[in-house]
Amino acid sequence: MPEFTKPFDSKWQAAVLLLPTFVVLIAFLYYPGLETFRLSLQQTILLGAQKSFVGLENYRTLATSAAYHKSFAISVAFAAVVVVGTLAVSLFVSYLLFQVDVGASTYLIAAIWPYALPTAVAASVLLFLLHPSLGIITHYLELLTGLSLDWFTNGPQAFVIVAVVAIWKQLGYNIIFMVAALNNIPGTLTESAQLDGVGHLKMLYKVYVPLMSPTLVFLVIIDTIYAFFATFPLVDLMTSGGPDGATNLLIFKLYRDAFEFSNLGLASAESVVLFAVVAILMYVQLRISESRAHYGG
Amino acid sequence: MSNISIDGLTKKFDDVTAVDNIDLDIESEEFLVLVGPSGCGKSTTLRMIAGLESITTGDLRIGDRRVNDLPPKERGIAMVFQNYALYPHMTGAENMKFGMNSVSDYTDDEIDDRVEEAAEVLDILELLDRRPGELSGGERQRVAIGRALVREPEVFLLDEPLSNLDAKLRVQMRAELLQLHQELDATTLYVTHDQTEAMTLGDRVAVLNDGRIEQVDPPQVLYDYPETRFVAEFIGSPAMNIVPVDLEYDGDSVSAVHEAFELSLPNGDRFTDQPPAAAFGVRPEDVSLAVNAPADAQTFEAEVSVTEPLGESLLIHCYVGDDELHVKAEARSAISPGDTLELAVDEDRLHVFDDTGSAVYHSSVREEAASDTVYTTPEP
Numbered sequence: 001m002p003e004f005t006k007p008f009d010s011k012w013q014a015a016v017l018l019l020p021t022f023v024v025l026i027a028f029l030y031y032p033g034l035e036t037f038r039l040s041l042q043q044t045i046l047l048g049a050q051k052s053f054v055g056l057e058n059y060r061t062l063a064t065s066a067a068y069h070k071s072f073a074i075s076v077a078f079a080a081v082v083v084v085g086t087l088a089v090s091l092f093v094s095y096l097l098f099q100v101d102v103g104a105s106t107y108l109i110a111a112i113w114p115y116a117l118p119t120a121v122a123a124s125v126l127l128f129l130l131h132p133s134l135g136i137i138t139h140y141l142e143l144l145t146g147l148s149l150d151w152f153t154n155g156p157q158a159f160v161i162v163a164v165v166a167i168w169k170q171l172g173y174n175i176i177f178m179v180a181a182l183n184n185i186p187g188t189l190t191e192s193a194q195l196d197g198v199g200h201l202k203m204l205y206k207v208y209v210p211l212m213s214p215t216l217v218f219l220v221i222i223d224t225i226y227a228f229f230a231t232f233p234l235v236d237l238m239t240s241g242g243p244d245g246a247t248n249l250l251i252f253k254l255y256r257d258a259f260e261f262s263n264l265g266l267a268s269a270e271s272v273v274l275f276a277v278v279a280i281l282m283y284v285q286l287r288i289s290e291s292r293a294h295y296g297g
Numbered sequence: 298m299s300n301i302s303i304d305g306l307t308k309k310f311d312d313v314t315a316v317d318n319i320d321l322d323i324e325s326e327e328f329l330v331l332v333g334p335s336g337c338g339k340s341t342t343l344r345m346i347a348g349l350e351s352i353t354t355g356d357l358r359i360g361d362r363r364v365n366d367l368p369p370k371e372r373g374i375a376m377v378f379q380n381y382a383l384y385p386h387m388t389g390a391e392n393m394k395f396g397m398n399s400v401s402d403y404t405d406d407e408i409d410d411r412v413e414e415a416a417e418v419l420d421i422l423e424l425l426d427r428r429p430g431e432l433s434g435g436e437r438q439r440v441a442i443g444r445a446l447v448r449e450p451e452v453f454l455l456d457e458p459l460s461n462l463d464a465k466l467r468v469q470m471r472a473e474l475l476q477l478h479q480e481l482d483a484t485t486l487y488v489t490h491d492q493t494e495a496m497t498l499g500d501r502v503a504v505l506n507d508g509r510i511e512q513v514d515p516p517q518v519l520y521d522y523p524e525t526r527f528v529a530e531f532i533g534s535p536a537m538n539i540v541p542v543d544l545e546y547d548g549d550s551v552s553a554v555h556e557a558f559e560l561s562l563p564n565g566d567r568f569t570d571q572p573p574a575a576a577f578g579v580r581p582e583d584v585s586l587a588v589n590a591p592a593d594a595q596t597f598e599a600e601v602s603v604t605e606p607l608g609e610s611l612l613i614h615c616y617v618g619d620d621e622l623h624v625k626a627e628a629r630s631a632i633s634p635g636d637t638l639e640l641a642v643d644e645d646r647l648h649v650f651d652d653t654g655s656a657v658y659h660s661s662v663r664e665e666a667a668s669d670t671v672y673t674t675p676e677p
Binding site: 210211 | 347348349369370371374375376378380382385386396399448
């Protein structure tokens, strides 16, 4: 290797520079991960003050618990709605942003600012805007549609409300990436299609979507992780998993099992299952998209 | 096939005038080349004709229709881009069909037939199932041209289609484009910055500079009788020598006086104006060593600074006074830097430009051009 491209004088120097990253990863990721797995094989009381080894007992409890099955199904449905909804709305908004000539950056900022809001703040604000009896949005929605909205007691309504808020919150992130991907597509492709008079919709699904597929694959995965893990504050602040468990997502249920019902062992088992489910989903998504996505060249 | 008629075409981007009041008539079935340096407005002109750029003022007619406000697909044009603009996720055939499906007054069978026909003409049948990523630059450009062909357009627009190809392929594609044009007889408008491409391809060449047309003429006329100093220097490689001279008029006899030489210019009555000082132009191949010139030729001396063997000739950079002069001499001439040369000029090939850059004098006149023809095909 030529002298000037050699980044470090010795391996030790490289190791020292890597050390902080390793320390953080081990202390906050790998060690807690292993510890969670160990805890999932134990029965605990008093927040883990007393433990006893029970083998796979916690997993057996989960496998036979109707409440857990329901939470599992709700989480999967919720993730599906949020991922598909986020991608569809973001794609629509991004395409409009891509096509607009005047004031594009203003629209872009308007479209992505919800992402800058902390989830907890967004949840609190929307809780009031969408409040069944006080909320200004619900008020006009009821006037316009004639529906009676009471998502504090109606399970399906609560599910939809939390899903809509989750989608809204994630739009900005998706739009940034989609607009960037669209702008990376050579302008002459658009012009060539203009010469042929190709319609906007056909252009979107025949040309733009295939060409931005690597970005879309990335977003599907990020959005899936978001839907399973990062929607905790929304549920916690808006519905507390209710009404009647209609929004009791796995991530919320395991938090309650651990810190409200003091069952650390069972909650750890739920964590491990959630981790495994999302990991398998990632793998499947990547395998499917690998054969479909167009990576140029 | 349609003619294109451009009348007072102007394009302004905010304060910048990219195309300034251009008039141009392109005959039906003609191959016209727009050539000029980057930023001269040639691509903008082409894009206005295509409908990709709006027209600020002026009239654009294709055939007998005014198309200023027609969307691109209704103008009966097809365009080939410099970077090919092929859809990377579609095969060659899909690329050629994609636009056709949108025009959609054709059945799928008709489209398939046309694609096959175009592929045969371009000899790309075996490329139809491959994606652009699997094709070389030349093959991609063939597919892109094929995509334009299937449209069977009234007018072909080509925007620097050969610029991304390597030199050898460019020469080959140039010949193929010419052949294709002869087969199809479509009105073709070709944009390039390469004066060699312009000279070799065009029935006529329009030289653009700074948003204006300097001259529109057949390539040889452009070369022999440049109307402006810009055209003189832009067309031809190496470029025409231009040196400042004082002009002395004595009736019909005119002398060009330079610090290092004095030439009496033949046919002094052909001066259209009589500026006291002007730019004197002569092409490198029209300057020769005095030994090779007729005995009565006017000669002057120059000092050699650099020699460049071009293979088929030797390009000599030399100085007359403070001005540099390029001379094309025979290959393998024994000339080295520091030598003093005795030079003569071809008196039929002299040009004078006034200080606005317009030609005021060519030592032969265009009407005589026919007598310059050295060989004509015998009548059968």
